[in-house]
Amino acid sequence: MTTAPSTPVRRLNTSKAMAEAIAQEMRANPEVIYLGEDVGSYGGIFSSTVGLLDEFGPTRIIDTPISETAFIGLGIGAAVEGMRPIVELMFADFMGVCLDQIYNHMAKIHFESGGHVKVPMVLTTGVGGGYSDGAQHSQCLWGTFGHLPGMKVVVPSNPADAKGLMTAAIRDDGPVVYMYHKGVMGLAWMAKNQRSIGPVPEGEYLVPIGTAAVAHEGADVTVVTLGLSVHHALDVAEKLAGEGIGVEVIDLRSVVPLDRETIVASVAKTGRLVVVDEDYLSYGLSGEVIASVVEADPGLLTAAPRRLAMPDIPIPYAHVLEYAALPRPERIEALVREVLA
Amino acid sequence: MTDPSTEPARVPDAVRLDLYSTMVLARTYELAIQREYHADKGPGFDIGKGLVPGEMHLAAGQEPVAAGVCAHLMVDDAVTATHRPHHFAIAHGVDLNRMTAEIFGRETGLGRGRGGHMHLFDPSTHFSCSGIIAEGYPPALGQAYAFKTRGTGNVAVAVTGEGAANQGAFHESLNLAALWKLPVLFVVEDNAWGISVPRSASTAVSSNAVRAAAYGIPGVRVEDNDVDAVYAAAGEAIARARAGQGPTLLEVATLRMLGHFEGDAQGYRPELAEVASHDPIPAYARRLQDAGILDEDAIARIATSAAARVEAAITFAKESPLPDPADVLKYAFAEEA
Numbered sequence: 045m046t047t048a049p050s051t052p053v054r055r056l057n058t059s060k061a062m063a064e065a066i067a068q069e070m071r072a073n074p075e076v077i078y079l080g081e082d083v084g085s086y087g088g089i090f091s092s093t094v095g096l097l098d099e100f101g102p103t104r105i106i107d108t109p110i111s112e113t114a115f116i117g118l119g120i121g122a123a124v125e126g127m128r129p130i131v132e133l134m135f136a137d138f139m140g141v142c143l144d145q146i147y148n149h150m151a152k153i154h155f156e157s158g159g160h161v162k163v164p165m166v167l168t169t170g171v172g173g174g175y176s177d178g179a180q181h182s183q184c185l186w187g188t189f190g191h192l193p194g195m196k197v198v199v200p201s202n203p204a205d206a207k208g209l210m211t212a213a214i215r216d217d218g219p220v221v222y223m224y225h226k227g228v229m230g231l232a233w234m235a236k237n238q239r240s241i242g243p244v245p246e247g248e249y250l251v252p253i254g255t256a257a258v259a260h261e262g263a264d265v266t267v268v269t270l271g272l273s274v275h276h277a278l279d280v281a282e283k284l285a286g287e288g289i290g291v292e293v294i295d296l297r298s299v300v301p302l303d304r305e306t307i308v309a310s311v312a313k314t315g316r317l318v319v320v321d322e323d324y325l326s327y328g329l330s331g332e333v334i335a336s337v338v339e340a341d342p343g344l345l346t347a348a349p350r351r352l353a354m355p356d357i358p359i360p361y362a363h364v365l366e367y368a369a370l371p372r373p374e375r376i377e378a379l380v381r382e383v384l385a
Numbered sequence: 386m387t388d389p390s391t392e393p394a395r396v397p398d399a400v401r402l403d404l405y406s407t408m409v410l411a412r413t414y415e416l417a418i419q420r421e422y423h424a425d426k427g428p429g430f431d432i433g434k435g436l437v438p439g440e441m442h443l444a445a446g447q448e449p450v451a452a453g454v455c456a457h458l459m460v461d462d463a464v465t466a467t468h469r470p471h472h473f474a475i476a477h478g479v480d481l482n483r484m485t486a487e488i489f490g491r492e493t494g495l496g497r498g499r500g501g502h503m504h505l506f507d508p509s510t511h512f513s514c515s516g517i518i519a520e521g522y523p524p525a526l527g528q529a530y531a532f533k534t535r536g537t538g539n540v541a542v543a544v545t546g547e548g549a550a551n552q553g554a555f556h557e558s559l560n561l562a563a564l565w566k567l568p569v570l571f572v573v574e575d576n577a578w579g580i581s582v583p584r585s586a587s588t589a590v591s592s593n594a595v596r597a598a599a600y601g602i603p604g605v606r607v608e609d610n611d612v613d614a615v616y617a618a619a620g621e622a623i624a625r626a627r628a629g630q631g632p633t634l635l636e637v638a639t640l641r642m643l644g645h646f647e648g649d650a651q652g653y654r655p656e657l658a659e660v661a662s663h664d665p666i667p668a669y670a671r672r673l674q675d676a677g678i679l680d681e682d683a684i685a686r687i688a689t690s691a692a693a694r695v696e697a698a699i700t701f702a703k704e705s706p707l708p709d710p711a712d713v714l715k716y717a718f719a720e721e722a
Contacts, residue, residue: 103534109564114557117523118530121463121541124513125531144520144554153513157506158497159716161513194717218719 053243057230059091061203061244065210066093066130068248070100073128076214079106079115080132080168089134090170090226112142116167120150123165128214133169136185136223150219151194165220166213167195172225172272172322174370175234179358182366184271187321187328189221190299196220196253197299201228201274203242205297208251216253225271225322237275254301258310262290265380266310268333269320270296276373277320280380290314291380299329307333308340315346316383320371325353350383352376396613398678404456404612405673406687408448408666411472413691414481415443415643417699418471418488422647430648436489436703439501442469446610446642449665450574451476453615454542454635457623463511463528463541465521467574468503470514473544479507485698491705498708499716511541519545519552522571526558529567533629540568540626547636548579550593559634563600566631570622573634576641581653597634607637610665640665 056064070076078093084107087094097105108115112133119131133139139146146167153161173182189197198213198220200206206224213220230240259274260281267277274295281291292310296303311317317337319330330351337344352371360366396404418441425435432439444451447469455464455476466473474484479495487494488502495505503516511528515521525543532539549555550573562569573593577584590596597604605622607614615637622633642660644651651657673679 109557109561111557111561113520113554114523114526114561117520117554117558118527118561121465121524121527121529122531123527124508124524125463125511125528127527127531127534129527141553144517145523148517149515149520149524152504153506154719155716156496156500156504157508157716158494158499159719160496161506161508162719164719196718216719 052246054246055241056203056244057241058200058203058206058224059094059229059231061207062092062210062224063094063096064244065207065249066214067096067099069211069214070096070104075127076130077104077106077122077127078130078132079108079119081108081110081134083107083132088132090224090229091231092132092168092170092224112138113145116142117145117149119165119167120145120153120163123163123219124153124161128164130166130168130214133167135181136169136171137180137183139185139188146195147192151192154218155194162217163219164217166210166222167219168222168224170226171223172227173359173366174227174272176361176363176366178361182359184223184225184323184354186223186270186299187323189223190329194219195300197223198253198297199223199225199270199299200297201225201271201295202239203230203244204249205251205257207244208249209253209297211248211250212253220253223271227272228275237272239275239278251297254298254303256297256303256306257295258292258306259295260291260293262292262314264290264314265316265318265384266292266294266307266314267318267320267376267380268294268296268307270299271322273320273322273371273376276371276376279373280377283377284380289380289384302332302336304336304340308337308344311337311344312341315344317345317349318376318379318383319349319351319353320376321351321353322371323354324356325351326356328353347383350379352379396616398676400456400616401613401673401678404452404616405669405679406691407452407456407476408612408669409687410691410694411448411451411475412445412666413688413695414471414475415445417695419443419643419647421699432648438490441502441647442645443643443647444469444472446640446660446665447574447576448472449610449612449615449669450572450637450639453612454570454572454619456616457620458542459539460510461537462539463525464513464544465525465528465541466512466514466544467521467546467549468514468516469546470503470505474505474507474512474514477510477512479505479510479512481694481698482701483507485702486705489702489705490707491702492708493701493705497716519549519554521545522554522558525569526562526567529562529569530565533568538627540570540623542570542572544572544574546579547573547575547577547584547593548582548587550596551588559597559600559602559632562632563602566629568626568629569632570619570626571632571634573636575636575638578641578645578654580645592636594634594636602632602634604634605636607635610637610639610663612665612669
C-alpha cells in the first residue's frame with residue numbers, strides 16, 4: 045500500500061530524502077547497515093549517505109576497500125544470516141567487476157534454496173549521464189539488472205519516491221537494486237532539475253515496489269519513462285498542455301516488477317505510446333514496454349509506438365555528442381509531436 | 386608459512402575415530418552417488434539423462450580436508466563450499482536425506498529441486514555452496530561479519546580449490562577479512578588439477594599458503610592429505626578466529642581420485658594409474674589400527690553404518706515426489722515463498 049502523505053511535508057532534495065529513509069530504518073532496526081566505497085565521512089560520492097556516519101558511527105556506516113566482489117558478497121552473507129545490509133556499488137557501470145556476486149549469488153540463492161534462504165539486501169547504485177563522465181561512468185543499465193532474474197529493480201525520479209522506495213526496499217525480504225539517477229539527486233555540483241527538490245512526507249513513508257505513478261495526466265499520448273527522463277517528459281507535458289495537447293507521463297518507478305497494468309490502462313485511454321529510456325535501445329526496457337502493450341491488446345494503439353533511447357553506442361564524452369545521444373526534452377517533444385501527427 | 390606436517394599431530398583417540406567415520410561416510414556417499422548417477426545414463430553416456438541428471442563432481446580422495454576442518458565446527462558455524470561440495474556438507478552435518486533428495490531433484494530436497502548438486506543451501510547448518518570458482522569466499526565474509534557483529538563466537542569456513550586461488554574474489558576476500566579481522570578460515574583444497582590444467586600451468590607459486598603473507602595473515606600448508614594434520618592446523622586457525630584474531634589461509638595438498646566430473650576420461654592425467662594407491666582412507670585405517678584404536682570389527686561396523694545411512698538417503702530421495710511443474714515460477718522473489 046502507499047502510505048498517503050498525511051504527515052507533515054517538507055521540501056528535500058532526493059539525496060536527503062534517500063538518506064532520511066535509511067536513517068529511519070536504521071533507528072528502527074539495528075541489523076540495518078550501509079557499506080560501500082566512500083559512504084562514511086565523504087557521505088557517498090553522490091550524497092547517498094550524507095550525515096549517516098555522524099548518527100550511526102563507523103560500525104554501521106562502513107567504508108570498504110575498492111573490492112566490489114568482496115563487499116557485495118559480504119552483504120549477501122550478512123543478509124543470509126538475517127541482517128539487512130545496504131551495499132553501494134558506486135556506479136552501475138562497475139557491475140562488471142562484481143556481477144557474479146550480484147546475479148549468480150544475491151539474485152539466485154532464494155530460488156536455488158527453494159525459498160528456504162532469504163537475502164534481504166539492498167544494492168544501491170548511481171546511474172545516468174549528462175555531465176560528460178564518459179562511457180564507463182554514465183550508463184543506466186537497469187535493463188541488464190531487470191533482465192537477470194531474482195532481484196527487484198527500482199528507480200526513483202523524485203525525493204518522495206526516493207524515500208518511499210528506499211523504505212520499501214530495506215523492508216523487502218529479497219534483494220532490491222535501488223538505482224538512483226545522479227541528475228535527480230539535487231547535487232550542488234551538477235546541473236539541478238527543478239524537481240530534484242520536492243515535498244517529502246515526514247515519518248514512515250512507503251512506496252510499494254512495482255507500482256508506476258501517473259506523473260502527469262493527459263488524454264492524447266502516453267509517455268512511459270523513468271529516472272531523469274521523467275523530468276524531461278514532464279517539462280514537455282507542461283509545455284504541450286499550453287497548446288491543448290494532453291501528454292500522460294507514466295513514471296515506472298520500478299523496472300522489476302514492471303507495472304504493466306498502469307501502462308496498458310494509460311495507452312487504452314490515449315491510444316498512442318512513446319517510451320523514453322536513458323538505457324540502451326536494443327533488447328531493453330523500451331522494447332519490453334511496447335511488447336507488454338501489444339501482448340495485452342494489439343488494438344489499443346491507434347498509431348505506431350515510438351521509442352527514444354540511448355542509441356546502441358558507448359556513451360560519448362564530448363558534451364555535444366553526449367547530448368546528441370541522450371533522450372533530451374527537445375527530442376522527446378519532437379517524437380511526441382510525430383506520434384500525434 | 387608453517388608446515389605442521391613435519392611433526393606428527395596429536396589428536397585424541399575419540400576424535401580420530403570420528404574423523405575416520407566421517408571420511409568413510411563421505412566416501413560411501415560419493416561412491417553411491419556415482420553408482421546412481423551412471424545407472425541410467427545409457428546407452429552410451431547422456432549427461433542429461435537419468436535420475437541424477439547434469440554435471441556431477443565427486444570428492445573421493447578429498448575427505449581428509451572436510452573431516453579435519455569440520456570436526457571443529459558447531460552447527461551454527463558457516464561453511465561455503467565449492468561445486469564439489471558433498472564431503473563438506475556431510476562433515477558439517479547437512480541432513481543426508483534432504484541433500485540426496487536435492488541431488489535427485491525432488492520436492493523434499495534442500496532447495497525443492499531448484500538448486501541441484503552444485504547449489505545446496507541448508508540454513509539449519511549455515512551451509513551453502515556455489516558453482517562459480519572462488520565466488521563462495523565473499524559471502525563467507527558476510528556470515529563472519531554477522532557472527533562478529535552479534536558476538537556469537539561463530540566462524541565461517543570458506544572453501545575453494547587451488548585453481549580458484551588465482552581468481553579476484555579470492556584475493557579481495559583475503560584482504561577484506563584480514564583488514565576487518567573477520568572470523569574466517571579460508572581453505573584451499575589443492576588437488577593439483579583445475580579440471581584438466583595442472584597447478585604448475587596455472588600459478589608460479591609453489592604453495593597458495595604463501596599468498597597469505599600478502600594480506601598479513603597466517604598461511605599454512607598441509608602437505609600430505611593427512612586428516613590428523615588437517616585437524617591440527619584447522620583447530621589452531623579456528624581457535625584464532627573465535628578469539629577475534631582474524632582469518633587464516635589453510636591449504637591442503639589433497640587428491641582428486643575421480644575425474645573433474647563424472648564422464649571425464651582424464652586422458653590428460655599421467656599419474657592416474659597410481660591414484661588408488663594414495664587413497665587416504667585405508668591409509669588412515671592402517672594408522673589407527675597400528676595405534677590400537679581401530680580393529681577389523683570396528684572397520685566393518687563403521688562401513689555398515691555408513692552404507693545403511695547412505696542407502697536410506699537414496700531410498701528417501703527416490704521415494705520423494707518430484708516438484709510440481711505448475712510451481713516452476715515460484716521462489717524467484719521472497720514474497721512468493
